[in-house]
Amino acid sequence: MTKDELRLSGVTSGYGPTVIVDGVDLILPAGEGLALLGRNGAGKTTLIETVAGRVRLQGGAIRLGDADLGRMSPSARCRAGIGLVPQSRQIFGTLSVEENLTVADLKRGWTVEAVYDLFPRLAARRANGGRQLSGGEQQMLAIGRALMSAPRCLLLDEPFEGLAPVVVDNLLEALHRLRSEHRMSMVVVEQHARLAVDLAERGIVLERGRVRLAGDRAELLARWDEIEDMLALSD
Numbered sequence: 001m002t003k004d005e006l007r008l009s010g011v012t013s014g015y016g017p018t019v020i021v022d023g024v025d026l027i028l029p030a031g032e033g034l035a036l037l038g039r040n041g042a043g044k045t046t047l048i049e050t051v052a053g054r055v056r057l058q059g060g061a062i063r064l065g066d067a068d069l070g071r072m073s074p075s076a077r078c079r080a081g082i083g084l085v086p087q088s089r090q091i092f093g094t095l096s097v098e099e100n101l102t103v104a105d106l107k108r109g110w111t112v113e114a115v116y117d118l119f120p121r122l123a124a125r126r127a128n129g130g131r132q133l134s135g136g137e138q139q140m141l142a143i144g145r146a147l148m149s150a151p152r153c154l155l156l157d158e159p160f161e162g163l164a165p166v167v168v169d170n171l172l173e174a175l176h177r178l179r180s181e182h183r184m185s186m187v188v189v190e191q192h193a194r195l196a197v198d199l200a201e202r203g204i205v206l207e208r209g210r211v212r213l214a215g216d217r218a219e220l221l222a223r224w225d226e227i228e229d230m231l232a233l234s235d
């Protein structure tokens, strides 16, 4: 096992007694990207929130390098290197951009200036309230806030949802920079397979909480029609 490799073995999780994610195995080598695909309700959010510690692990194991995450609190997982950018973004509307970035007062990891270098748009808006931001700016802020804790593995839940194509391009460029300049691993949840596969060396398709298909980019591209069918019948 390489340092910082994310490894899930037989991960089962859900809400109360209900099983949503059912025996998922996956390996994400350090510095690589994984596209987590699946239609609405497949369990994508449940799976990454299980990795981040927001959903209870019912069975199986989650490791990042040597760290056994399954036994840790969400904040300990964050210190161990997991960064979550949640589907709902969850920025503080009444705080300014800069306050959103510094509220956790981590005194380590990224500086606000490094976040502004990645997202110059946020620098221009640093004194604006979270509520005054566009959807794209909110997503940049949600990513920036996750970076402040110096993640080695970033979990992004539908980061492009509801954003205009030009904003999506902007975000993609920043995420590519994180991959190339910072060697950050990434799990990108997406319903639009093309976008995620652009960022990821490998991917899995979840169906009713189970891995229906997994492969590297070439394998995914070779089975593209099948994947599109799996993702097509969203509600």
Ligand SMILES: Nc1ncnc2c1ncn2[C@@H]1O[C@H](COP(=O)(O)OP(=O)(O)OP(=O)(O)O)[C@@H](O)[C@H]1O
Binding pocket: 015, 020, 038, 039, 040, 041, 042, 043, 044, 045, 046, 047, 087, 191
């Ligand atoms: N807090 C919760 N309590 C109980 N069940 C939940 C909860 N959150 C999600 N579920 C159920 O878990 C299943 C998987 O939901 P999840 O949000 O993980 O799917 P998803 O793949 O992220 O879907 P989407 O593409 O719509 O974001 C769904 O049946 C959903 O109703």
Ligand SMILES: [Mg+2]
Binding pocket: 044, 045, 046, 087, 157
């Ligand atoms: Mg979801």
